Amino acid sequence: xxxxxxxSGDAAVAMNDExxxxxxxxxxxxxxxxxxxxxxxxxLLFAGIIIATIIVVLVLLAGxxxxxxxxxxxxxxxxAATAANTATPASVTTPLPYDTTISLPSVNPAPAMExxxxxxxxxxxTGGSLSLAGAVAALRDYYPxxxxxxxxxxxxxxxxRSLFGFExxxxxxxxxxxxxxVFIDAAxxxxxxTGQETAAVMVDKAKEIATSAFPDVSADNVKLxxxxxxxxxxxxxxxxxxxxxTRVSGSVDATSGDLVSxxxxxxxxGRQADPVITQDKAENIxxxxxxxxxxxxxxxxxxxxxxxxxxxxSVPAAGRYVFAWERTFLDxxxxxxxxxxxxxxxxxxxxxxxxxxxxxxFAFSQTLEQAVAQRDATFAVMQAAKNLYPDSxxxxxxxSAEIRWNNQHVPGASQRPGSVPLEWKVxxxxxxxxxxxxxxxGVGWVDVQTGNVxxxxxxx
Numbered sequence: 001x002x003x004x005x006x007x008s009g010d011a012a013v014a015m016n017d018e019x020x021x022x023x024x025x026x027x028x029x030x031x032x033x034x035x036x037x038x039x040x041x042x043x044l045l046f047a048g049i050i051i052a053t054i055i056v057v058l059v060l061l062a063g064x065x066x067x068x069x070x071x072x073x074x075x076x077x078x079x080a081a082t083a084a085n086t087a088t089p090a091s092v093t094t095p096l097p098y099d100t101t102i103s104l105p106s107v108n109p110a111p112a113m114e115x116x117x118x119x120x121x122x123x124x125x126t127g128g129s130l131s132l133a134g135a136v137a138a139l140r141d142y143y144p145x146x147x148x149x150x151x152x153x154x155x156x157x158x159x160x161r162s163l164f165g166f167e168x169x170x171x172x173x174x175x176x177x178x179x180x181x182v183f184i185d186a187a188x189x190x191x192x193x194t195g196q197e198t199a200a201v202m203v204d205k206a207k208e209i210a211t212s213a214f215p216d217v218s219a220d221n222v223k224l225x226x227x228x229x230x231x232x233x234x235x236x237x238x239x240x241x242x243x244x245x246t247r248v249s250g251s252v253d254a255t256s257g258d259l260v261s262x263x264x265x266x267x268x269x270g271r272q273a274d275p276v277i278t279q280d281k282a283e284n285i286x287x288x289x290x291x292x293x294x295x296x297x298x299x300x301x302x303x304x305x306x307x308x309x310x311x312x313x314s315v316p317a318a319g320r321y322v323f324a325w326e327r328t329f330l331d332x333x334x335x336x337x338x339x340x341x342x343x344x345x346x347x348x349x350x351x352x353x354x355x356x357x358x359x360x361x362f363a364f365s366q367t368l369e370q371a372v373a374q375r376d377a378t379f380a381v382m383q384a385a386k387n388l389y390p391d392s393x394x395x396x397x398x399x400s401a402e403i404r405w406n407n408q409h410v411p412g413a414s415q416r417p418g419s420v421p422l423e424w425k426v427x428x429x430x431x432x433x434x435x436x437x438x439x440x441x442g443v444g445w446v447d448v449q450t451g452n453v454x455x456x457x458x459x460x
Contacts, residue, residue: 122186139184168180194228213262369448405422
């Protein structure tokens with residue numbers, strides 16, 4: 001007779017109702033129970049996480065749809081710690097971790113201008129230090145808003161002097177013009193540069209030179225400040241004004257004391273519409289001024305002559321003639337040196353002068369032999385451009401290729417005899433540069449004897 005708890009066909013195996021399977025020892029059953037319990041807990045925990053995630057997503061979505069995107073909280077610049085030593089302009093040119101872009105109102109009624117403010121710039125006045133707005137107003141006394149745009153500002157605190165550092169750029173400038181740094185003393189509100197205390201020509205002498213050059217100008221307000229020009233080196237900038245009206249502005253070389261640039265402020269209101277003197281006569285006046293001002297004729301080659309009308313289309317006014325010459329040495333053009341002169345088209349007076357003459361004659365190389373043809377120089381620059389931007393080489397277009405003196409150097413640095421080489425200068429662009437008017441054309445320099453590319457200025 002078969003037992004109710006056995007299964008026929010095989011040897012009898014006991015069954016257990018709880019597990020619905022073969023009978024197992026009590027210890028083993030306990031382990032099985034524990035594993036099953038852990039599995040249940042894991043499943044419940046996983047399900048809970050999923051449900052919580054869905055709830056959070058729904059809550060956030062509901063908040064976004066009801067309130068719209070939320071703006072991030074404003075970042076407030078924190079004051080910089082006082083440095084152990086006197087601050088110098090070099091100490092504020094180190095790249096900073098981040099910038100905060102804000103808009104500051106102009107001192108005069110004008111649209112607000114955006115620029116970046118580095119961490120540590122004091123927005124409010126503290127003790128004897130200017131606020132940021134006060135520093136901007138001080139800067140505008142020397143670099144008017146209509147002429148110069150602010151790109152960024154930083155701050156350097158020191159024991160004897162703290163400085164606001166402004167990166168500025170001419171409001172209207174050729175493509176590729178570099179920004180300049182101007183430092184405003186946080187205590188005095190006047191421009192400051194390290195070279196002003198050791199310049200060969202001091203501020204009082206520069207003031208005498210500037211005022212005596214324009215005896216017809218009755219200036220009751222004279223401003224002078226030192227500027228380390230990226231082209232000329234140290235110069236004394238000046239403004240001669242009557243009240244709040246600028247009459248003449250310009251610069252005096254801080255080493256030689258030469259008047260190297262100036263421009264007169266000629267009101268266009270009330271002027272007749274057409275020029276009185278011809279362009280040829282104006283050019284003759286400009287040429288004579290260059291000779292008289294420089295103690296004799298200079299080696300120059302004229303590069304441009306133009307007329308600039310003033311006024312507005314509805315109220316035209318006679319403007320000025322502008323003539324430009326580039327310096328030559330041994331019949332080859334000097335790349336960075338030249339002179340520009342402006343002549344009043346009504347009176348024939350010289351109203352503008354700008355001379356850049358950075359290289360002494362002894363610095364030019366005496367090696368003039370040309371071993372590299374124009375075609376080879378152009379090919380060398382094309383190869384260098386290909387190595388930099390290989391995807392754009394097919395669209396490269398050559399603008400010019402000519403032999404020039406490559407006199408690029410650090411302003412103020414002494415130039416050794418024969419150190420300025422004669423090289424091919426190749427200018428070009430590509431599809432990226434042609435599509436972006438803010439990008440300067442590419443420039444490559446090639447040694448006229450070896451054919452090596454000595455410099456390449458080419459960026460996207």
